[in-house]
Amino acid sequence: MSDINTYFQVHAQEFEKDLCTLLRIPSVSTDAERKPDMQACAQEVVRQLLQAGMEEARIMPTGGHPAVFATSKPRPGRPTVLVYGHYDVQPETPLELWESPPFQPTVRDGKIYARGTTDDKGQFLIHLKAAQALNAIHGELPVNLKFILEGEEEIGSPNLPAFIEENKDLLACDVLVISDTGMYAPGIPSLLYGLRGLSYLEVEVKGADGDLHSGIFGGAVPNPALELCRILTALKGPDGRILVPGFYDKVRDLSPEERAEWATLPFDEEEFRNSVGCQGLSGEAGFTTLERRWARPTLDVNGFLSGFTGEGVKTVLPGKAMAKISCRLVPDQDPEEIAHLVEKEILRLAPDTVEVKVRYHHGGRPWMTDPTHPVLEAAGRAAEKAWGRTPVRVREGGSIPIVSTFCRILEVPAVLLGIGLADENAHAPNEHLDLGNFHAGIRASAWLMEELAAQAAAK
Amino acid sequence: MSDINTYFQVHAQEFEKDLCTLLRIPSVSTDAERKPDMQACAQEVVRQLLQAGMEEARIMPTGGHPAVFATSKPRPGRPTVLVYGHYDVQPETPLELWESPPFQPTVRDGKIYARGTTDDKGQFLIHLKAAQALNAIHGELPVNLKFILEGEEEIGSPNLPAFIEENKDLLACDVLVISDTGMYAPGIPSLLYGLRGLSYLEVEVKGADGDLHSGIFGGAVPNPALELCRILTALKGPDGRILVPGFYDKVRDLSPEERAEWATLPFDEEEFRNSVGCQGLSGEAGFTTLERRWARPTLDVNGFLSGFTGEGVKTVLPGKAMAKISCRLVPDQDPEEIAHLVEKEILRLAPDTVEVKVRYHHGGRPWMTDPTHPVLEAAGRAAEKAWGRTPVRVREGGSIPIVSTFCRILEVPAVLLGIGLADENAHAPNEHLDLGNFHAGIRASAWLMEELAAQAAAK
Numbered sequence: 001m002s003d004i005n006t007y008f009q010v011h012a013q014e015f016e017k018d019l020c021t022l023l024r025i026p027s028v029s030t031d032a033e034r035k036p037d038m039q040a041c042a043q044e045v046v047r048q049l050l051q052a053g054m055e056e057a058r059i060m061p062t063g064g065h066p067a068v069f070a071t072s073k074p075r076p077g078r079p080t081v082l083v084y085g086h087y088d089v090q091p092e093t094p095l096e097l098w099e100s101p102p103f104q105p106t107v108r109d110g111k112i113y114a115r116g117t118t119d120d121k122g123q124f125l126i127h128l129k130a131a132q133a134l135n136a137i138h139g140e141l142p143v144n145l146k147f148i149l150e151g152e153e154e155i156g157s158p159n160l161p162a163f164i165e166e167n168k169d170l171l172a173c174d175v176l177v178i179s180d181t182g183m184y185a186p187g188i189p190s191l192l193y194g195l196r197g198l199s200y201l202e203v204e205v206k207g208a209d210g211d212l213h214s215g216i217f218g219g220a221v222p223n224p225a226l227e228l229c230r231i232l233t234a235l236k237g238p239d240g241r242i243l244v245p246g247f248y249d250k251v252r253d254l255s256p257e258e259r260a261e262w263a264t265l266p267f268d269e270e271e272f273r274n275s276v277g278c279q280g281l282s283g284e285a286g287f288t289t290l291e292r293r294w295a296r297p298t299l300d301v302n303g304f305l306s307g308f309t310g311e312g313v314k315t316v317l318p319g320k321a322m323a324k325i326s327c328r329l330v331p332d333q334d335p336e337e338i339a340h341l342v343e344k345e346i347l348r349l350a351p352d353t354v355e356v357k358v359r360y361h362h363g364g365r366p367w368m369t370d371p372t373h374p375v376l377e378a379a380g381r382a383a384e385k386a387w388g389r390t391p392v393r394v395r396e397g398g399s400i401p402i403v404s405t406f407c408r409i410l411e412v413p414a415v416l417l418g419i420g421l422a423d424e425n426a427h428a429p430n431e432h433l434d435l436g437n438f439h440a441g442i443r444a445s446a447w448l449m450e451e452l453a454a455q456a457a458a459k
Numbered sequence: 460m461s462d463i464n465t466y467f468q469v470h471a472q473e474f475e476k477d478l479c480t481l482l483r484i485p486s487v488s489t490d491a492e493r494k495p496d497m498q499a500c501a502q503e504v505v506r507q508l509l510q511a512g513m514e515e516a517r518i519m520p521t522g523g524h525p526a527v528f529a530t531s532k533p534r535p536g537r538p539t540v541l542v543y544g545h546y547d548v549q550p551e552t553p554l555e556l557w558e559s560p561p562f563q564p565t566v567r568d569g570k571i572y573a574r575g576t577t578d579d580k581g582q583f584l585i586h587l588k589a590a591q592a593l594n595a596i597h598g599e600l601p602v603n604l605k606f607i608l609e610g611e612e613e614i615g616s617p618n619l620p621a622f623i624e625e626n627k628d629l630l631a632c633d634v635l636v637i638s639d640t641g642m643y644a645p646g647i648p649s650l651l652y653g654l655r656g657l658s659y660l661e662v663e664v665k666g667a668d669g670d671l672h673s674g675i676f677g678g679a680v681p682n683p684a685l686e687l688c689r690i691l692t693a694l695k696g697p698d699g700r701i702l703v704p705g706f707y708d709k710v711r712d713l714s715p716e717e718r719a720e721w722a723t724l725p726f727d728e729e730e731f732r733n734s735v736g737c738q739g740l741s742g743e744a745g746f747t748t749l750e751r752r753w754a755r756p757t758l759d760v761n762g763f764l765s766g767f768t769g770e771g772v773k774t775v776l777p778g779k780a781m782a783k784i785s786c787r788l789v790p791d792q793d794p795e796e797i798a799h800l801v802e803k804e805i806l807r808l809a810p811d812t813v814e815v816k817v818r819y820h821h822g823g824r825p826w827m828t829d830p831t832h833p834v835l836e837a838a839g840r841a842a843e844k845a846w847g848r849t850p851v852r853v854r855e856g857g858s859i860p861i862v863s864t865f866c867r868i869l870e871v872p873a874v875l876l877g878i879g880l881a882d883e884n885a886h887a888p889n890e891h892l893d894l895g896n897f898h899a900g901i902r903a904s905a906w907l908m909e910e911l912a913a914q915a916a917a918k
Contacts, residue, residue, distance in 0.1 A: 196674055200772050209736030215655055215857030218759045218787050219699075219751040220731075222741045225760035225782075226695065229688035236685065238810075240678075277668030277778075280812030282681045292678040300677045301684035302775050307762035308783060313659050313820045315785060316761050323684075324767060326774060328677050351697075353739030361772045398674030399774075 003137050004446050011136075012439055015129045016112070018048055019438070022087070022121045023105040023114040029065055029088035029154050038065050038151050041087050045149055046070070052128050053135030054147070060167075062159035065151030069170065072131070072145040079456040080144040081449060082173035084406060085124025085180060086153030089116035090427045097429035110435050111424075117433035119426040123179035123419055124149055126438065130445035142453030146173060153180075153402075161405050168409060175375045175452065176406050179441065181418030184392050185266060186434075189383035189444070191376055192416035194294065194395030195403060197329035197366035199338040200302075203228065203346055204322050206355040211307060211316040222353040224321040225306035231349045231356070232323060235299055235342070240284035240292075242299045242327075244345045247338065252331045254295045258371060258393075262290050265392055294395035298328040299342070324361075328397060335363025364401035369413040378451035379415045379444075386444035417444065462596050463905050470595075471898055474588045475571070477507055478897070481546070481580045482564040482573040488524055488547035488613050497524045497610050500546050504608055505529075511587050512594030513606070519626075521618035524610030528629065531590070531604040538915040539603040540908060541632035543865060544583025544639060545612030548575035549886045556888035569894050570883075576892035578885040582638035582878055583608055585897065589904035601912030605632060612639075612861075620864050627868060634834045634911065635865050638900065640877030643851050644725060645893075648842035648903070650835055651875035653753065653854030654862060656788035656825035658797040659761075662687065662805055663781050665814040670766060670775040681812040683780040684765035690808045690815070691782060694758055694801070699743035699751075701758045701786075703804045709791045713754045717830060717852075721749050724851055753854035757787040758801070783820075787856060794822025823860035828872040837910035838874045838903075845903035876903065 027041035028034045042059045049057035049070040057070035065088060092102035092115045100106035105114040112122070127147070134141050148171060150160055164171060184190040207224040208217070236242050269289055273281050283292035292298075302325065307318030327338055343358040350356035369376060371393045383391040407414050419441040425431045486500035487493045501518045508516035508529040516529035524547060551561035551574045559565035564573040571581070586606070593600050607630060609619055623630060643649040666683040667676070695701050728748055732740050742751035751757075761784065766777030786797055802817040809815035828835060830852045842850040866873050878900040884890045 198674070198774065200774070207737045212735060213857060214757070214759050214761060214785060215657070215787055216855070217735060217752065218856060219755055219757040220740055220742045220748045221735055221737055222739065223759050225763045226691060229691045229760070229763075230697070232685060232688045233692040238689070276671060276676060276680055278666045278680055278812065279814050280681065280810075281679055282810065282812040283679045289679045293676065296678055298673070298678040300673050300682050300776055301688070301765065302673060302773065303766035303768040303777070304684045304688075304763050304780065305768035306760065306764075309762045309764035309781070313783070313785075314761065315657065315659070317759055318762065321763065322768070324772070326673060326772075328674055351739075351741070353737065353741040355738050396675070397677060398672060 004133060004443055007133050007137055008439065008443060011133065015442065016435065018129070019112070019122055019125055020105040022048070022125065023116055024103055026092070026103045027088050027116070027151065028091050029152055030091055038088065042066050042068050042151060045087050048128055049147060052132035054131065054145070062152070062163050064159045067151060067163060068147065068149040070147040072141050074144050075140070078143050079175065079452050080146065080173040081452060082146045082148060082171055082176050082410070083124065083127040084148050084176060084178045084402070086120050086150045088151045088154050089121070090119065090154050094429060099430055107435065111432045112435055113430060113432040115431055117431050118420040118424040119431065120153065120180045122433040122438055123441070126179055126419065126441035127177065127445045129442045130449065133442065134446050134449065141449060143449045145449070146171065157402050160402055164406060164409050171410060173410060173412055176410065176412050176414035177448070178403065178414060178416045179418055181396065181416050182420040182422055183418060183437070184394055186421055187387070187389070189387040189389065189391035190418060191379050191383065191391050191393050192396055192418060193371045193376055193393055194331070194368035195366060195400055196397050197333065197335055197364045197404070198326060198399045199329060199335040199342070199363040200324070200326040200361040201339055201342060202322065202324050202359045202361060203231070204320060204357045206320050208317070208319045210319045212319065214315040214317040217317050221317060222351070223317060224354055225318050227351060227354050228306070228321040228323055231346055232301060232325070234349050235345065240282060242297065244341050246341045247297070250332045250334065251297060254291060258295070259291065261393060262288070265290065293397040295330055297330050297333060299325065301325050328399070329366045331366045331368040333366060335365060336360070339363060364399045365404040365408070367404035367407060367414070368395070369415065373413050374455055375413050375415050375452065378455050379417055379448050382444045382447035382451050383417065385447050386440040417441070417448070463592060463902055466592050466596055467898065467902060470592070474901065475894065478571070478581055478584055479564040481507070481584065482575055483562055485551070485562045486547050486575070486610065487550050488611055489550055497547065501525050501527050501610060504546050507587055508606060511591035513590065513604070521611070521622050523618045526610060526622060527606065527608040529606040531600050533603050534599070537602050538634065538911050539605065539632040540911060541605045541607060541630055541635050541869070542583065542586040543607050543635060543637045543861070545579050545609045547610045547613050548578065548580070549613050553888060558889055566894065570891045571894055572889060572891040574890055576890050577879040577883040578890065579612065579639045581892040581897055582900070585638055585878065585900035586636065586904045588901045589908065592901065593905050593908060600908060602908045604908070605630065616861050619861055623865060623868050630869060632869060632871055635869065635871050635873035636907070637862065637873060637875045638877055640855065640875050641879040641881055642877060642896070643853055645880055646846070646848070648846040648848065648850035649877060650838050650842065650850050650852045651855055651877060652830045652835055652852055653790070653827035654825065654859055655856050656792065656794055656823045656863070657785060657858045658788060658794040658801070658822040659783070659785040659820040660798055660801060661781065661783050661818045661820060662690070663779060663816045664809070665779050667776070667778045669778045671778065673774040673776040676776050680776060681810070682776060683813055684777050686810060686813050687765070687780040687782055690805055691760060691784070693808050694804065699741060701756065703800050705800045706756070706797065709793065710756060711790045713750060717754070718750065720852060721747070724749065724853070752856040754789055756789050756792060758784065760784050787858070788825045790825045790827040792825060794824060795819070798822060823858045824863040824867070826863035826866060826873070827854070828874065832872050833914055834872050834874050834911065837914050838876055838907050841903045841906035841910050842876065844906050845899040876900070876907070
């Protein structure tokens with residue numbers, strides 16, 4: 001432990017310098033004109049991986065922007081850790097809102113400002129620099145370490161699932177480690193062990209062939225907007241309980257331990273309510289706000305369109321109404337199965353005066369590593385050393401479909417050690433990263449490798 | 460009767476010629492560049508009124524396009540009939556869909572094609588030509604006849620209510636006669652004695668301050684789209700009955716006579732359903748389709764907008780949801796009172812987790828002349844002579860706010876003797892009018908004046 005701390009006192013500046021080199025490359029994956037920058041960024045990542053002592057680092061083609069793969073010299077008997085991250089970044093617009101140029105990293109108040117600092121260059125780099133430190137100190141790594149760093153995360157990772165499937169053996173590992181999320185709160189290291197999945201549908205209700213005069217036809221011709229309201233209302237009770245038969249059948253209950261642990265998290269309901277600006281919070285009866293957001297499935301209307309929606313007045317009886325609805329899913333719900341159940345219930349509720357069509361857009365599986373899994377214990381000890389306090393074990397309500405894809409194909413647990421903070425403006429102007437968390441993250445990653453090695457050796 | 464028929468055989472062509480003169484003037488009220496045409500049209504109307512033997516005819520200014528007023532030589536003791544119509548027309552676009560130019564009247568198959576034929580130049584002209592015929596035959600009219608022909612009907616008559624109020628004495632009469640609507644079906648003369656009113660509102664439901672990530676916040680933050688669905692659903696039962704307390708309190712019941720008469724009207728439910736293209740008809744339980752459209756109030760959603768409504772997928776939890784809703788009203792419902800009741804119920808239904816605002820856009824009173832009123836009997840006899848069959852007495856579901864404004868301010872009954880047909884393309888390309896109905900309409904108007912005079916004399 002002291003070796004690592006000592007090494008850090010000497011090399012911290014150098015690590016920041018390497019981070020800046022990465023941040024200067026505008027690797028915006030969505031911008032076709034920046035393809036050369038994407039290539040240059042991938043090359044710089046390869047250079048830093050080799051500099052960190054990885055035995056092999058190379059650019060691998062995908063159907064889109066290339067991925068970077070690296071591996072340390074394989075040593076039998078040691079556990080294999082796969083680090084996933086992404087070197088592409090969000091577009092920098094609107095430029096005028098940046099206090100310093102997005103691709104000129106600038107340090108202010110112990111924070112480094114640039115596009116990609118917290119999402120995700122500054123985060124995946126902690127594992128690379130941890131490897132560099134361990135290699136420098138010990139001449140080797142305590143684990144077999146692999147990296148897979150993609151260039152298409154900000155455009156939805158369209159090619160990654162096929163890539164993982166095709167390179168299953170190359171990516172084989174014992175545990176997946178990702179730093180691309182946030183800490184629960186400043187100063188509180190966080191281990192994220194669960195994410196919700198998604199099932200997204202669109203419903204269209206058709207009445208008449210087109211919009212009609214509401215005076216001439218109103219009262220005798222079905223109103224598709226009102227019929228759609230009636231259907232959507234019937235999908236969820238006023239107590240927040242989803243009324244689709246079978247919806248909760250595969251929902252894994254929150255364990256008493258999880259509920260107890262989450263209850264100790266600093267969370268101010270009133271502050272949360274204020275931050276979103278709503279008059280009151282609501283949700284499924286019998287659960288706290290955190291439980292509702294992290295561990296309970298939802299059914300939300302994401303969009304609704306029917307008839308005349310401009311300024312003023314138009315007396316139309318709409319011909320059609322459309323709603324986008326989606327469910328956030330929790331283990332062990334299956335996106336397609338839920339889509340099917342919701343569709344079935346919608347069609348059952350539909351009156352025979354209107355035509356109702358349901359379309360399944362897409363879905364993503366929920367993901368969860370058992371919070372008592374040994375890799376989480378190892379990560380917990382490592383994070384505690386780095387930040388000086390026991391990390392909290394949390395879930396999140398959003399979906400990162402690639403996590404469950406990795407875990408499912410490679411059949412491994414994952415630990416998500418995020419070092420970002422909620423106010424660090426990921427995807428927004430003035431994106432930044434706390435340098436204290438950057439350095440703590442590198443140490444945490446180094447100790448995590450040591451912990452995982454010790455755990456494997458003890459078996 | 461034979462005098463009038465004889466006169467017609469001689470002058471039919473001449474009447475059509477005068478109609479064509481009016482139709483050639485592109486009096487499009489919505490088009491600022493056609494202000495001179497509006498003026499020219501008003502002048503031509505004045506010319507024809509004087510030619511028809513009216514004692515006085517003049518252009519009167521309003522806040523917008525002028526109105527034309529005319530009166531016959533007053534003869535004490537005779538009933539006064541006020542004819543309302545409008546000389547402005549809808550825009551002629553899209554021009555390429557017209558088979559003959561919109562302002563070059565063309566006769567094909569006994570129908571005259573041009574913008575304004577059925578709406579409303581060809582309709583109001585029947586009363587003018589009836590006066591001309593009666594004056595020619597008898598040297599005088601059996602009634603005191605007044606005309607008020609406005610130039611802003613197609614833009615919503617913004618200045619007419621104030622004009623009526625200000626010219627109450629000038630417009631004073633015993634009965635209002637309007638030809639600006641349709642016949643129930645070809646060959647079936649129709650007396651329209653009721654129109655629905657309107658009360659139009661907009662509801663906004665606000666949850667969070669903006670759209671949120673549905674994964675991070677979904678399940679704990681209220682969904683305004685779903686809350687609005689819940690509110691709207693609760694306003695109307697699945698049986699089509701409106702659940703707003705007090706909503707039906709002032710609804711005048713359909714009389715057994717009306718129901719019986721309407722039941723004899725030729726109406727094919729299946730043909731109607733097919734014409735609107737909906738899978739099934741629906742409405743308030745216990746009423747027929749015609750009753751639902753003509754004599755029962757409604758509550759319809761005219762528009763609904765919330766969240767993401769583009770192509771594909773966006774996982775937002777909307778911050779706001781908006782719906783336009785309106786009620787068609789029947790006698791004796793009051794638009795503002797109904798707006799107030801609906802608003803009150805919406806606010807009562809709103810959960811305290813969201814902010815709900817209701818805005819009253821505007822309304823219009825329902826209108827009805829008792830179907831057994833003597834003026835309707837007189838009109839019935841006149842129409843029967845002209846078309847050779849007893850007219851049907853009907854209501855309509857739409858609103859013509861100006862009718863109730865006239866009747867309320869002048870305190871008179873009205874009879875709406877429409878000679879248009881549903882397929883004559885009012886407001887659309889290839890607008891036309893059946894010349895048989897035009898000529899029958901002139902005779903009907905002449906006989907109506909004689910009937911009203913006889914009725915007054917018999918008192």
